[in-house]
Amino acid sequence: MAQNAIAGAMAGIGEHCIMYPVDSIRTRMQVLSVPELEATVKNASKKQLKNNRNLWRGVYSVIVGAGPAHAVHFATYEFCKEKINKQLAGDSIIRAPDSLFEISNQVIASSAAGAIATFAHDALMTPFDGKFFLKLLKQRMQLQDSTYKSVRDCAKKVYTAEGIKAFYISFPTTVSMSIPFQSVQFATYEYCRSILDPEGSYNPKAHMMAGAVSGAVASSVTTPLDVVKTLLQTKGSSNDLEIKNCNGFKQAASIIYDRYGIKGFFRGFRPRVLTNMPSTAISWSVYEYFKWFLASDEGDKFVDRI
Template identity: 40%
Template sequence: MVDASAPPPVHDGLEFWQFMIAGSIAGSVEHMAMFPVDTLKTRMQAITSATKTSSLTLRQSLGSIVKFEGLGGLYRGIAAMGLGAGPAHAVYFSVYESCKKILAAGNPNSPIAHAASGVCATVASDAVLTPMDVVKQRLQLKGSPYKGVCDCVKRIMVEEGFGAFYASYRTTVVMNAPFTAVHFATYEAAKRGLMGVSGGGGEEEEEEESLVVHAAAGGVAGALAAAVTTPLDVVKTQLQCQGVCGCDRLSSSSILDVVGMIKKKDGYGGLMRGWVPRMLFHAPAAAICWSTYEAVKSFFH
């Protein structure tokens, strides 16, 4: 039986580059596996108020894409995410582990240290991922005018300038800071709780059990964090897709101004558009990401 009262090691004893590789692999696997669900979320959030958003369900959105665009429509923009997810998650996990080593030195079970480390990690990783996220979301839109990643990057640079790639960065950080704080604190707490109730066994059985624990804890953390931060994700999508495929061109990048515009046109329900696919994305995505990350760390050990 695992002793739940025994504190886990503050740091895993790996080198900085090993955390980067583990995080890069985990992030890439996570986003590639769940990309179709992310496409559905983007389509539901980017619809203008001229369309009856309240009547659009997840099933209708999926049916429309498959019918008119084929299965390939669910994967449009995946190359952009592939280019951004690896480097961003390498930064994400390496910064998290480094900050956790420093902040949790006196108390390895401190949820505050885990949350603060997560916030530091997301601020750094979002600076890497945001430009490719803009490209990815614009390619995911119905009737996207861009031929591919290179064409999208080139046209944004020429037509809107470099700043367009970071128009949503502030919103992304404001969204992902609480998302990551909730995510990491919930993950660490759930992992300790699940390890405390797991039973002992042979070495192979314990290894399999450990992967299940990481996946379950990651799934719980992802679902909770996704539900809490959906309104800000809607704001981010509006900022990144403005002026493309019928999405409104925004006069301000202020979060409060965009929230006010969404409320005026769609009511409070507009701020929760796409919450179902967002939760359906983040719960399994977090489970995949954390179990992959821990498995790669075990490999390095």
């Protein structure tokens, strides 16, 4: 579990830091208080994006939260997947390695383990590493008109203006989105990996391709929930009184539907998918590499030194 936790921490930091600018664009496109931004982003030239340095604002909040969050997530996932796989194998009649039955067992185990790991991670880590606290700060600082000087300045001003509730208002939405997202992602990844690399060996190309597909599928089906979550997490910075006074998932969803219809729930769809495809590919590639490295003799020495 120590190896899985270290590998998970490295995967989380690498994934979020590399893809942070694209995630900033996705956040800005989903914020209803600045609808004109969508056209601006679509027509933005490479030069404009290069000069827009504030796309990196709030990246330190991700570094602080991603390491421990992903460490718990991946360690729990691997533990649960192993236990569930053993249980399913004991109940199975067909045990051939290449059988469709075993592949379906792997998908079921991965999906269930992903849901358990996500629930445990969100429930246990929130009071300690402040995942939702950090995520709110990240999205507030990603806004184009953000006036916050630093993560600390953002936290202080949000707390003064909105109180402690502001940091956890999207908790139910985030949990309800994280569980299906991670379940779909893990199940899709394990399925694709079993097809691309039946032997289950360390295969960077297979890990990257499976990660990209799983990220695209998972992000596509959970985009509506992500739009609602973003509205709740950025409402304190909005000048729109209806959005600013929004109190929960149902009201936020109603605002989006009334103003934009069904299409409103897919604002930022393309940058979300474009973010999750490479970021998930990076995450799984880094994770599988460190898991392979830490399982080697050199890796054992490294873990012992830690």
